[in-house]
Amino acid sequence: MWLVLCGAGDPAAHWAAAGLRERGLDPVEVVDAGTLTRAVRSAHRIEEKGRGGRQDRADHARTDGEAPGHERASFEVALPGGRGLDSDAVYGVLNRLTHAPVDHLRFATPADTAYAMAEWDALVLSWLQCLAPVTVNRPSALGLSGTFRSPAEWKVLAAAAGLEVSPLRLTDDITHEPPTDREPARTLLVLGDDVYGVPGVDGGHRAGALDGLSSASLRLARSAGADLLGIHLEPDAHAQHFARFAGATLLPDLRIAGAPMLDGLHAYLTRLPARPK
Known part of the structure; x- marks a missing residue:
């Protein structure tokens, strides 16, 4: 099984799944975060070093995360509608999750809601860690699809x-509006060791600008620990490579790179090492 994990209303995820099916991956399942948190049953098993038995996390009521020093973890989830997920049957994952929604549940107080959200995020994070070796954009303690960063943190890494x-x-003035006279940003997509560009990054005046950005884009993705990263750029005739960093995202719109991105994603997923059994 191949998985595309995403939030509700993520057309790029469904586009990627359809393209992967066309390229021979079968089956490809799209599972959104709301479906995960509506699981009717789940079992999370962790086998620790130096112990012959297992520790089970069942019925998805709560989790304490991964046990220190564990050798191997796995999970089984029964989803609404009869679908099931078994981590041992997953060959590769495109991960676009941001959070585990709990809007379908009712709580007495906002504090209870916040607690439930934190518990669900912890459980989904632990599930994702089981799949990390075969995942594009692995989870971290600061984000389900990689480390969440502020604009300031992204700028530091980009520089x-x-x-x-x-x-x-940096301002606490919520009425402050950013300048609107700049040209629209263009986007580069980094996947592994490849960079996919959108024509016109340099305004069409210098054909070599895109090539000059590739090395810096790869360095940024690697420093961010991201297999897949979208890098937004603003044309600037006076900047190095004739473009200026305008932001980054772990959830880029893959459609902007078209079929070459689907070809690259298929190749990347099928080259991932098999998950230890």
């Missing part, structure tokens, strides 16, 4: 990677 950045204004 260290060799991309031109603009000064960032």
